[in-house]
Amino acid sequence: MNLLSTFDRIHFQAKHNRWLRYFTVFNRIALAAGFLPSGFVKIMGERFTALSSNHPMGHYLQVLFETGYYYPFIGVIQVTAAIFLLIPRTATLGALIYFPIILNICVLSLSVRFDGSLVSSPLMVLANLYLLCWDYDKLKIILPFSQPIQKPKQLNNQFPVVFFAGVFLAVLTVGFTLTNVYDIKPRNTWSDCTSQFKNNDPVIKKAGEHFCDCIHKKGKPLNTSIDEFERTVKKAGIK
Template sequence: MKFDQLRRSKLNNWTIVHLRYLVGLAFFPSGMTKLIGHRFTSISTDNPIGYFFEALYQSGFYWNFLGVAQITAGILLMTQRFALLGTLIFFAIITNIWIITLSLSFTGTWVITSLMMIAVIIILIWDHHKLIPLVSNKKDLVIKHFPPVDKIWIIAGISYTICFTFLSLFNPMMEETSGLLTAILLGLIFLTFMVSNYIYFKNRKKIL
């Protein structure tokens, strides 16, 4: 089956859209932790992993910058419309993290980062046609046009972004109301998922 046929498949589009959501979500907790200036781990500095993260934490603004970069990549992926830019930023960051988890022998973490690497590569392959003009000098090159992202996914991405931001930012700092807030936000996430998918699959003839 040709790439353009795969690209126009409703199921394939649904899979990529939600893979972007999943990958984008992965950076929110750790990114927000760095952005607000908290330590990412409590591992002792006697351990090479703990020493490494403590050194990053003590770097000051660079620690916050890492958080900004992760959150930015996550938000761009969640928007769907600017997902390619988010994917490129995410790819640069996750490649660095992947190498770190391998070199420092993180127990089990390298499996997670490897899966994230595979996911982001799949997303890059999906949008590779948008990158062709950057690496090709052919004047007669024709890039096929594919339908834009459905607005329902953009709206859903905004909802997910707001919910994940509040979950990552405020939940760790709240005590009495944290349980209620978490329940409300998780409810909104579930509602967003159900409504967006219902609207999308309701019209089966419509191509994303």
């Protein structure tokens, strides 16, 4: 229980800090802004993106678009979560609804290497986790352990340098890692896809163009296209 007591103390100090309260409001607004436009598009029954249906993400979104009332239903849930985040009394519920949706989007974006949300969706997951931690005192009552948490009587105006330095470092780390972790990506268009191979060995360039054709013109699965690219490169003896 010492670990729990330590977390309670840290949480108490965080809730006591004026700057972290501002940061909490910023996260709520930012996350709400991320879901409101996309949610309204779904509610209106419009296609969410102009990506080709041959693109892995475009294909998924096209199939999702054709699921009937399930498509606007997702939009309603997204808008509901966003609005709840903007209302102080329902912000905790909004964060709870928001989390499984954005986690699903994050895993989807990483699995198909989608440039559009490759960095933003993991950062949104982290922001959502921060909000859930911020509301730990409200969520704790549903956990198998429960201890009363004191509410701060006066706000602390000291700027949490270490915390915000950690936030800045986390953003840089996520951004750098996810923009460099993949050797090849489908990109959003055929021309963008082929541009990532323009300065490579002629064999790689040709294999890359074939990869882009498979994705954007033939509509082949991403993993199949990657396997074909890697076999061609390996057969040519190029690392």
